[in-house]
Amino acid sequence: xxxxxxxxxxxxxxxWAARDSSGVLSPFHFSRRATGxxxxxxxxxxxxxxxxxxxxxxxxxxxxxxxLVPGHEIVGVVTExxxxxxxxxxxxxxxxxxxxxxxxxxxxxxNDLENYCxxxxxxxxxxxxxxTITYGGYSDNMVADEHxxxxxxDNLPLDGGAPLxxxxxxxxxxxxxxxxxxxxxxxxxxxxxxxxxxxVKFAKAMGVKVTVISTSPNKKKEAIEHLGADxxxxxxxxxxxxxxxxTLDGIIDTVSASHPLLPLIGxxxxxxxxxxxxxPDKPPELxxxxxxxxxxxxxxxxxxGMKETQEMIDFAAKHNISADIEVIPIDYVNTAMERLSxxxxxxxxxxxxGNTLKSNS
Amino acid sequence: xxxxxxxxxxxxxxxWAARDNSGTLSxxxxxxRDTGEDDVTIKxxxxxxxxxxxxxxxxxxGxxxxxVVPGHEIVGAVTAxxxxxxxxxxxxxxxxxxxxxxxxxxxxxxEGLENYCxxxxxxxNSFxxxxTRTYGGYSDIVVVDQNYVLRFPENMPLDAGAPLxxxxxxxxxxxxxxxxxxxxxxxxxxxxxxxxxxxVKIGKAFGLKVTVISTSPKKENEAIDRLGADxxxxxxxxxxxxxxMGTMDYIIDTIAAVHPLTPLLCLLNVNGxxxxxxxPEKPLELxxxxxxxxxxxxxGxxxxGIKETQEMLDFCAKHNITADIELxxxxxxxxxxERLAxxxxxxxxxxxxGNSLSKVDQNAQAxxxxxxxx
Numbered sequence: 001x002x003x004x005x006x007x008x009x010x011x012x013x014x015x016w017a018a019r020d021s022s023g024v025l026s027p028f029h030f031s032r033r034a035t036g037x038x039x040x041x042x043x044x045x046x047x048x049x050x051x052x053x054x055x056x057x058x059x060x061x062x063x064x065x066x067x068l069v070p071g072h073e074i075v076g077v078v079t080e081x082x083x084x085x086x087x088x089x090x091x092x093x094x095x096x097x098x099x100x101x102x103x104x105x106x107x108x109x110x111n112d113l114e115n116y117c118x119x120x121x122x123x124x125x126x127x128x129x130x131x132t133i134t135y136g137g138y139s140d141n142m143v144a145d146e147h148x149x150x151x152x153x154d155n156l157p158l159d160g161g162a163p164l165x166x167x168x169x170x171x172x173x174x175x176x177x178x179x180x181x182x183x184x185x186x187x188x189x190x191x192x193x194x195x196x197x198x199x200v201k202f203a204k205a206m207g208v209k210v211t212v213i214s215t216s217p218n219k220k221k222e223a224i225e226h227l228g229a230d231x232x233x234x235x236x237x238x239x240x241x242x243x244x245x246x247t248l249d250g251i252i253d254t255v256s257a258s259h260p261l262l263p264l265i266g267x268x269x270x271x272x273x274x275x276x277x278x279x280p281d282k283p284p285e286l287x288x289x290x291x292x293x294x295x296x297x298x299x300x301x302x303x304x305g306m307k308e309t310q311e312m313i314d315f316a317a318k319h320n321i322s323a324d325i326e327v328i329p330i331d332y333v334n335t336a337m338e339r340l341s342x343x344x345x346x347x348x349x350x351x352x353x354g355n356t357l358k359s360n361s
Numbered sequence: 362x363x364x365x366x367x368x369x370x371x372x373x374x375x376x377w378a379a380r381d382n383s384g385t386l387s388x389x390x391x392x393x394r395d396t397g398e399d400d401v402t403i404k405x406x407x408x409x410x411x412x413x414x415x416x417x418x419x420x421x422x423g424x425x426x427x428x429v430v431p432g433h434e435i436v437g438a439v440t441a442x443x444x445x446x447x448x449x450x451x452x453x454x455x456x457x458x459x460x461x462x463x464x465x466x467x468x469x470x471x472e473g474l475e476n477y478c479x480x481x482x483x484x485x486n487s488f489x490x491x492x493t494r495t496y497g498g499y500s501d502i503v504v505v506d507q508n509y510v511l512r513f514p515e516n517m518p519l520d521a522g523a524p525l526x527x528x529x530x531x532x533x534x535x536x537x538x539x540x541x542x543x544x545x546x547x548x549x550x551x552x553x554x555x556x557x558x559x560x561v562k563i564g565k566a567f568g569l570k571v572t573v574i575s576t577s578p579k580k581e582n583e584a585i586d587r588l589g590a591d592x593x594x595x596x597x598x599x600x601x602x603x604x605x606m607g608t609m610d611y612i613i614d615t616i617a618a619v620h621p622l623t624p625l626l627c628l629l630n631v632n633g634x635x636x637x638x639x640x641p642e643k644p645l646e647l648x649x650x651x652x653x654x655x656x657x658x659x660x661g662x663x664x665x666g667i668k669e670t671q672e673m674l675d676f677c678a679k680h681n682i683t684a685d686i687e688l689x690x691x692x693x694x695x696x697x698x699e700r701l702a703x704x705x706x707x708x709x710x711x712x713x714x715g716n717s718l719s720k721v722d723q724n725a726q727a728x729x730x731x732x733x734x735x
Contacts, residue, residue: 108631116631116655118607177656261647270469270477273658279649286622286647288637291661295477295538298659300652 009132010034011041014359015139016330017067023057025333028067029359030135032143037082040149042094045354047137048073048163048323051194051256054337056125065125071137072098072123073165075158076354085146093152095313096144097165098123098303100134104147112307114148138333140357150310153317160322163194163348164313166303167323171199171252172312173304174275175206180250183207188251188267190235192219192227195254195277197347198323200227203252205319211248213264222346226324235263246294248272258282261298265290273297323348329356366391366428369493372402375718376500377691378428384419386694389428391496393504394489398443401510403455406715408498409434409524409684412555412617413640415698417486421642425486432498432712433459433484434526436519446507454513456674458526459484459664461495461505473668475509499694501718511671514678521683524555524709525674527664528684532560532613533673534665535636536567541611544568549612549628551596553580553588556615556638558708559684561588564613566680572609574625583707587685596624607631607655615639622659626651633657684709690717 009031017028035041053070055061075095078088088094102109102117109117121128124136152161175181186209189199196212200223203210211231212223220232233240241263248267256278264274265287272294286298304312316322324347328336336349351357367373370392378389396402414431416422435457439449449455463470463478470478482489485497497503513522536542548564550557551574561584564571572592573584581593594605602624609628617639625635626648637659651657665673677683685708689697697710712718 113631270474276649276652279653283646283648285644286659287644288639288641288661291637291659292640292663293477293661295535295660295662297661298647298652299657300649300654301656302653 011141011143013135013139013141014357015069015135016333016357017069018057019067021059021064023054023337025057025138028069030069032135032141033132035080035082035143037084038145038147039082039143040078040085040088040094040146041080041141041143042076042078043354044074044076044137044140044142046075046159046162047071047351047353048166048325049333049336049340049349049351050163050166051340052166054340057337065133068125069135069138070124071139072096073162073167074123074137074142075152075162075165076142079141087146088149088151093154093158095150095152095162095165096123096137096142096148097150097169097309100144100148101128112305114305115303138330138351138353140353140359148306150306150313153314156313156317157322159327159350159352160325161313161316162350163323163325164198164316165309167194167198167348168202168316169304169309169312170277170301171195171254172202172315173308174252174277174301175199175202176308177301178250178273178275178299180252180273181206181208185209185249186211186247188213188248188264190214190251190253190264191255191278192216192223192347193254193343194323194348197227198321199252199254200229201321204228205315205321211244213251241267246270250275252277254278256280258284260284262287262290265296265298268294268296270294271296273299276300277302325350327352331356366494368392370394372502372504374496374500374502376430376496377694377718378430378496379418380428382420382425384415384698386418386499386698389430391430393502396441396443396504398445399506399508400443400504401439401446401449401455401507402441402502402504403435403437403457403510404440404502404715405435405437405498405500407436407520407523408432408712408714409527410694410697410701410710410712411524411527412701413527415701416640418698422640426494429486430496430499431485432500433457434523434528435484435498435503436513436523436526437503440502442507448507449510449512454519456511456513456523456526457484457498457503457505457509458511458530458670461509462490473666475666476664498714499691499712501714509667511667511674514674517674517678518683520688520711520713521686522674522677523711524684524686525559525677526670528555528559528709529563529677530665530670530673531638531662532556532615533563533676534669535638535660535662536560536563536613537669538662539611539634539636539660541613541634541636542567542569546570546610547572547608549574549594549609549625550590550615551575551612551625552615552617552639553584553708554615554704555684555709558588559682560613560615561590562682563677565589566676566682572605574612574628602628609633612636613638617641619643619645622646623648623651626657629655629657631655631657634660636660636662638662686711688713692717
């Protein structure tokens with residue numbers, strides 16, 4: 001789709017895009033729609049780099065349309081609001097996450113589950129209802145319907161808060177929905193990356209005991225001393241895993257790479273829940289006996305609705321939770337992507353869009 | 362030196378056992394313990410034939426110790442009670458299901474979930490506390506702690522009620538636990554056998570819309586006309602499956618064989634629940650996208666606790682729910698097992714133990730005998 005004509009719309013925009021599945025990003029001039037009556041337009045200050053951005057840039061899921069401007073952990077300052085906008089005004093600090101539209105009339109939308117609406121539109125690389133392709137937050141400005149904009153409280157840092165818009169809600173939503181948020185419970189977090197480290201922070205703030213389960217023994221010190229996890233398990237160490245059989249009320253599994261589920265199911269107590277938020281390419285095996293013998297559950301979850309995204313942001317602000325980030329200038333983004341593919345980041349890159357994305361760079 | 366099954370205990374008992382993984386059953390002399398202070402001794406009148414009996418007789422799960430006397434859908438009459446027994450008296454009609462003991466001390470036991478107690482003892486192919494094997498209901502008597510005996514409701518036929526003790530509770534328990542019982546919601550029942558047909562009946566009694574999901578188109582008339590299902594979906598027809606996508610709130614998956622989960626998961630709405638109660642020999646493939654994209658869950662469930670088994674029996678009695686059965690004599694059991702392996706039964710065999718299992722049929726030799734149905 002390399003010959004997709006640039007859609008000409010009224011508001012000029014500038015960002016970085018990939019032109020093909022090499023995924024290499026470079027400057028890109030494009031445009032956004034005029035601020036509609038329900039729209040909020042904001043100057044982008046920061047945008048988090050989510051692993052999904054990397055998957056999409058390289059067309060790993062086979063759905064990418066180029067040129068592709070990624071970014072769905074976007075924060076900034078409002079510059080214009082439409083005539084019917086009620087919740088925001090110029091100067092407000094706001095954010096946009098993974099979606100920018102839904103049908104607003106189906107059961108899911110009516111139940112604040114816009115993320116499960118069959119007609120939900122993703123923040124980038126999706127076809128909006130007017131036929132235009134959406135572009136994400138590696139860009140200088142953003143226009144979005146106010147329903148899909150969240151307020152960033154004053155005491156939440158913009159840069160550290162940006163990753164919450166995807167990583168944060170992706171782990172917060174299942175902790176709440178699957179009721180793994182009760183003080184005194186014991187929850188495992190598999191994988192200590194962008195999602196995993198935020199899951200540890202949220203769970204601790206909920207009063208939950210947290211065990212990090214990881215393949216990398218060298219993450220142990222950080223997990224316990226810096227993130228506040230109560231314990232750390234090396235998943236390849238069978239003795240360690242055996243010792244904690246049947247101790248967990250739930251597990252949030254953030255790992256996208258293929259991995260066996262049987263050892264994780266063994267860690268769960270009776271009625272325990274394994275929640276998958278990463279998406280491996282190949283379907284793993286589902287061992288049935290352990291599921292039956294302990295009345296255990298394997299479930300999935302995907303981001304969250306707008307109401308709970310705002311709730312999550314407010315919860316984070318209240319508990320002083322933000323992501324651990326490495327702020328980078330826009331022209332470092334390709335190097336950042338290479339490092340991200342090797343999980344070489346503690347724990348999220350955030351692009352300093354406001355200070356480094358200039359249209360003559 | 363270990364005692365023989367006949368000599369282990371004081372009360373003589375007689376049943377049919379499998380001796381090896383051919384699974385062929387034949388007469389077997391053994392013994393039961395004396396009626397202890399907490400025990401109830403039961404003369405067995407009927408015993409349902411569960412697919413687990415077949416799996417165990419043939420050692421398909423790799424955990425069978427031979428000789429094994431299967432049978433965990435046992436109904437009979439009380440003939441003796443121990444001194445501490447306060448729940449039953451001689452003459453009562455009672456049932457025994459999948460378990461006969463548990464630790465009574467752990468959280469699961471205290472919460473009425475003895476079936477999840479790590480020390481739970483199965484009715485057959487398990488070890489009792491005294492180290493002897495447990496033998497099931499393809500036999501003339503059984504001795505069980507009163508806390509694991511169910512009262513049989515007055516108006517429930519003994520033969521057709523027997524399968525509820527495993528098939529019934531196996532579907533009832535998860536339907537309640539996972540909230541699959543809200544009137545007006547839509548339940549899919551995958552597999553129409555012993556478990557599936559009871560799930561349809563219980564689902565209708567809960568006020569649910571019920572769709573049977575099956576690979577056999579010829580079961581449709583039966584499912585709708587006789588069992589009361591609202592609709593029938595052939596799961597191997599991609600167009601029909603596509604048309605039904607996202608329409609169900611819950612699915613009970615009773616299929617005992619390995620099968621793909623993707624078509625079933627896609628039938629579920631957002632937040633939909635698939636509960637698996639069948640036990641395939643091998644792990645299934647877990648399709649992640651349908652789970653993640655719709656916050657769907659797959660849960661397991663393993664029969665039920667005693668309190669909820671009693672609740673299930675009373676519920677079924679109130680709604681006139683029993684299993685659809687084919688009554689057989691004990692000497693027809695091997696033929697029945699062959700037919701069961703091909704799912705050729707509507708929908709549960711029940712052994713008429715009281716009328717067909719007697720010492721007169723017993724051969725004193727230890728060698729195997731084959732009885733052919735006449």
